[in-house]
Amino acid sequence: MSTTDPTTEHEVEIQELDRVTVRFAGDSGDGMQVTGSQFSQSTAVFGNDLSTLPDYPAEIRAPAGSLTGVSGFQISFSSSPIYTPGDAPDVLVAMNPAALKRNIGDLVAGGAVIVNGDAFTPNNLAKAGYANNPLTDGSLKGYNVHEIPITTLNARALEGLDMTPKQVDLTKNFFALGVMFWLFERSMEPTLEWLEEKYAKRPVFIEANKRALMAGYAFGETTEIFHTHYRVAPAKLAPGTYxxxxxxxxxxxxxxxxxxxxxxxxxxxxxxxxxxxxxxxxxxxxxxxxxxxxxxxxxxxxxxxxxxxxxxxxxxxxxxxxxxxxxxxxxxxxxxxxxxxxxxxxxxxxxxxxxxxxxxxxxxxxxxxxxxxxxxxxxxxxxxxxxxxxxxxxxxxxxxxxxxxxxxxxxxxxxxxxxxxxxxxxxxxLPDLRAPDHTELEGWHPYVRDPETLARPWVVPGTPGLEHRIGGLEKLDVLGTVSYDPDNHHRMSLLRAEKIARIANDIPPLEVFGPPEGELLILGWGSSFGAIRSAVERLQARGKSVAHAHLRHLNPFPSNTGDVVRAYRQVLVPEVNMGQLLFLIRGTYLVDAMGFNLVRGKPFQISEIQMKAEQLLGDL
Amino acid sequence: MTDQQTPAAAPAGEPILLTKKDFVSDVDPRWCPGCGDYSILAQAQKAMPDFGYRREDIVFISGIGCSGRFPYYMNTYGFHSIHGRAPTLATGLKASRPELMVWVITGDGDALSIGGNHILHSMRKNVDIKVVMFNNRIYGLTKGQVSPTSDFGQKTKTTPGGSVNYPIHPLVVALAAEASFVARSVDTFPDHLQETISRAGHHKGSTFVEVLQNCNIFNDGAHREFTDKEVRDDRMIFLRHGEPMIFGKDRDRGIRLNGVRPEVVRLGDGITEEDLLVHDETSEDPTIHFMLGRIYWPEFPVPVGVIRNVSRTTHDALLQGQVDEAIRREGRGDLRTALGGGETWTVGG
Incomplete structure (x- = not known):
């Protein structure tokens, strides 16, 4: 949908979007993590649902301008609930040629690229391994490229401040942030407040970053290079304070x-x-x-x-x-x-x-x-x-x-x-976690057990009359003294195992999202939740018999886990490892589950899981 | 600097009247007959009633080795942990429960080989734990392998051709790690040992006591050359704070500095007590303490007694001080405020 915004002087097209994914990329010294988190903060306060993924090199400062020194921050935000930081960015902010080269391949076809044109010097191009300048050789013609001389414009905005050229240069990320704030109708207020607090003792830095930010915002507003700005309405989240x-x-x-x-x-x-x-x-x-x-x-x-x-x-x-x-x-x-x-x-x-x-x-x-x-x-x-x-x-x-x-x-x-x-x-x-220390002498021994949980009492030093010794040597059942008795060791091993196994009675059952039985269950754990859930939602929207279950308790498993995994013709276990939950599920429940394993140091993308599921469903 | 010399005795009220037998547990000690550990246990049990702590407020933590069994025999709280790591448990316990008296029982392998790092850091942080290291210069529990304090050239099961490793000087390690109390005693000197343990127990701060201990099975006579009754007065020096460093059956020899190097001199012939070093355990400057930690038989008499005893604020007091200061400055933490920290926004129902 497009409308005309009457509040700006020139005609700007407003495009309403459900979801946008933006990636900020630059040198690891360019402040991309700060830029990304400030953009996230403003987006959160605006009321979008969002998910972020920082991606930075382990080296604190790899050689400037090099491919290994590129630091990135991806944010996906939406007017409806989302679970992942997005597969492919719609917008890429690239502060130098290396950042462009490392990230351009991930961008959606026709996506927008905002580059700092000043950084595309022969030296930087060479460091990034570009034989020709991609801004002029036509290789980016599939994208919507906006070249802005960020370094120059930013330096001009900061003229007159008592700062070294190097210090001035370090604020150019806020110019880029200002442009993005304008483009996506974000408020600058949270960032301005953050600056006041962060540089309370260095007023010149507050002023500098403020000027950089506002110059970027004004640039977006007054120049003609952006014909569109984007509106992502607030998401309808459950009521509450966020x-x-x-x-x-x-x-x-x-x-x-x-x-x-x-x-x-x-x-x-x-x-x-x-x-x-x-x-x-x-x-x-x-x-x-x-x-x-x-x-x-x-x-x-x-x-x-x-x-x-x-x-x-x-x-x-x-x-x-x-x-x-x-x-x-x-x-x-x-x-x-x-x-x-x-x-x-x-x-x-x-x-x-x-x-x-x-x-x-x-x-x-x-x-x-x-x-x-x-x-x-x-x-x-x-x-x-x-x-x-x-x-x-x-x-x-x-x-x-x-x-x-x-x-x-x-x-x-x-x-x-x-x-x-x-x-x-x-x-x-929130749950009540209070559990008083055990102080009662009557019937007490260090390894006497609660009949329900098999837990032993928590007796702490300072408790009169209950002085005792514990340690790494095997314990005699109940009395807790050292024991090498063969049958006792067997019994204690069983007790330790049973104690943990009984936790299954104390945790919620595994929930299933989707049909309680059917063609395909995707079973995950940990951070792959978002990608799996999004993929399953898409497949369900197309009428597929696909369910998602996600384990939060990995030992012991919830008591209904076996019933859940046996209720589907196929079970797929996507993991960012070589198949560890898969091994546990197969070993524990004797089901012929399949793994989907990608270990690239990156989270799954929604499309990867979707495609794998479609393969299993015979759609591909 | 705050005065940390006074132990945090039990709260006012009933005086604590305990005797040695209150500290004897119902477990019979199981070391080899004739082991030096029996003596250390007995002297520790004797020293305990004097500290003014209730039995339940005392904790013994040990690592692995023959010394590791010690807590089972003390009728206090006790934790027999894993190899070399007792100081770590003690650090966490003392930090969270400053009112407890915490002892660490360890050996030469436990403290100086596998657990070396923890000794260094618990000492330099001035954690208020009393480390008693039994030094028999051998791995006894595993039946006779070379230890970090074994002699160069010593033949053990793992060094049949003689050890090619130079031994560690435990007290020098403790001093280098800034332990605020460093002492040495001997298993066969009951009175001296009890007194040393007693002084260690009264010190507030990181405490390192080396006890020269005999393993009569795997390294018999490890210290005999200078600890035997007949020779000890001539081959050892009993340090006393404020007294000149004199030794010898006839108290006719002493230690003086020649330039920056110590030397043994015979009194007489123009050499008087005035020329000798006077022991100052409280000296902030550790130079002479390092010297005392380093000199050894046969070049020098072996020093025993309290070598260093200085006062520094303890780790647990500093941690607690920061907590108290934060509460004073910011008020007791409010969970609701912490949860709602940072930018928030409200979604209506």
Whole structure:
């Protein structure tokens, strides 16, 4: 639909769209992550549903202008609910030739490209590997290219400020942001407020970035190069108060909330590792909630200190990514045998070994479920979207406390850095996690068990009369003293397994989206939720017998999982790994499920899952 | 700097009247007959009542090795953790429960090989834990392999041709890691050992005590050359704060500095006590403490006693201080405010 906007001076066509995907790309020093997150913030406040995907190199500053140094941020926003940051961008903002080269192939046919024309120097073109200037050689004729001399225009807008040319140049991303704000009718207010706060001590930077932003906005408004601007109406989200939140933010908030709900102090100890470090940084800001944080000397110390804190009656929490998880595994086993509540966060990244630290993957599921010596079962939970990280951080603690066990919480780089609008819950919607320490002498032994959950009592140092010793050696059933008795070891192994298995009675059943039985079930877990759900919605809209089920509890599985996977002729398990959930499902339920596995350090695209499903349905 | 010397004794009220036997658990110790660990256990149990802590407020945490069994024999709270990692559990426990008294029992392999990193960092953070390291210079529990403190050239099951590794000097490691209390004693010196443990227990801050301990099965006589009754006075020096460094059965020898190097001198012939070093355990400058941690038989007498004892604010106090300060400045955290942080918008019903 096109109308004419009477508020602007010249005739501008307004195009109403349901959904737009924008990608900002530039040098890793160009501030693309800031640009993207400011655009997201304004979009969130505007009321669109949105989903974001930052994509940045592991090097903090790769050589300027190089292909390896390109940093990107993709946002998809919509007037209806969406679940993914979009497959192919409709609009690409490219701050230099390398950014153009790396990203142009992803753009939809006929998509819009906004480039900083000033950056297309012979030197930069050579660094990007362009023999000819793509802006002039006709290779971009399939796209709608807008070349803007951003560097020059921005420098002019900042004339007279007491800044070095280098400092001036660093603000050009805000010029580009201003253009985008105009193009999509976003408000500049949230960004202006953010600048005031961010540079409170450097007023000249506030002024500079403000000028850059407004110059970009004015450029959009007054020049003729854009004939259209785009309107994406606010989405109809469930009533409530919302904020835009990343997975790591939601994770940290969830843990803070869990400690308040449990009325126990949170103790987070961690070692810096991409992409989990933000959780430590954020929790360190919650000191006035009694939260204590420790940047430990290594991964092992981090989990050891967390176990020490839980032993003392606190909520001992540790977080890491795959390589750190590998180092922690002996300690997880210690928490299993001592039956101490503990939560271990793994924000997964592409492996093995150091792998691709900033890229996403779901390949630590086996590690979470099995990665210890001995039979050492541990519950595993995995949120499906950035906002859901909040609820599952709380769920991890609910299970840990109620069942006296370490729990692995599996996030990933896509969830951690991606964002979406999140409805802020009312406090009375949240579970009660209070569980008083055991202080009763009568009938007490360290390993006496709750008949329902098989959990042992949480007795903390300082409790008179209950002094006892625990540790990593096998325990005598009930009494908890050291035991090498063969039958006792067998019994304790069964008890540890049964204790975790019974958690299936304490978690909700696996929900099915779509027909309860039929031709095809797509079964996923973790961050692939959005792509699967979107693909299934599209297939269902075309009358296909396709259902989606998404596991948030990976060990144990919800008790109806077997019934669900047996109710369809075909089961497809898409994962960003080589088939780990697939293996578990096949092994547990003896169903002939099929895998769909793409491990490129990137989330699935909707179209990929849709196409795979269509293949299975015989449509292709 | 705050004065951290006074232990956080139990809350006012009933005085705590405990004796050694209150700290004896119902588990019979199971070390080899004749093991030095029995003596360390007995002296620790004797020292405990004096600290003013209730039994339930004391926690012993150990790693792996013969020393790791120690907590089972103490009638307090106890945690037998995994190899080398006891200081990490102790750090987390003390940080979250500052009112507890936390001991770490470890060995030369546990503390200085597999757990070396944790010793360094718990000491430098001045975590208020009392580390007692049993040094028998061998891996005993695994039946006789070379340890980080084994002698160069020592023949063990894993070094049949003699060890090619130079030994670590444990006290130098503790000093380099900025431990605020560093001491050494010997399993066969009951009074000295009890006194050393007692002083360690009264110190507030990172505490490292090396106990020279004999493994009569796999490294018998590891320290005999200088600890035997007949020779110890001539081959060891018992350090006392504020006293000159004199040793010898006849107290006729001492240690003085010659330039920047220590040397053993005989008193007389113009050399008097005035020329000798005077032990100052509270010296902020650690130079002489490093020297004392380094000198060893046969070049020098082996120093025992408290080598360093300085006061620094503890890790748990600093952490708690930041929490208290944040609450004072911002008020107690409000969950609703935290959840609603950042830009928000409202969607109507």
């Amino acid at each position: 904020r835009n939140i990343t997975g790591n933010e939601a994770t940290a908030l969830g843990f803070l909330t869990a400690s308040q709900l449990a009325e126990r102090n949170l103790f987070y100890s961690s070692y810096p590792i991409t992409p989990a470090s933000e959780i430590l940084q954020q929790l360190a800001e919650y000191k006035n909630f009694g939260v204590k944080t420790l940047q430990a000397e290594d991964e092992i110390a981090a989990i050891g200190a967390a176990i020490g804190a839980s032993y003392g009656g606190g909520l001992g929490l540790t977080g890491t990514s795959g390589p750190g998880m590998a180092l922690k595994s002996e300690m997880v086993g210690l928490a299993v045998i001592t039956e101490i509540p503990l939560v271990i966060v793994n924000v997964q990244r592409a492996g093995p070994s150091t792998g691709m630290p900033t890229k996403t993957e779901q390949a630590d599921l086996f590690q979470a479920v099995f990665g210890r010596n001995g039979d050492a079962p541990v519950p595993v939970v995995a949120p499906a979207s950035p906002g859901e990280c909040f609820a599952y951080a709380i769920e991890a603690w609910r299970l840990a406390i109620r069942h006296m066990t370490p729990v692995v919480y599996l996030s990933d780089a896509f969830l951690a850095t991606g964002s979406e609008p999140w409805r802020i819950p009312e406090l009375d919607e």
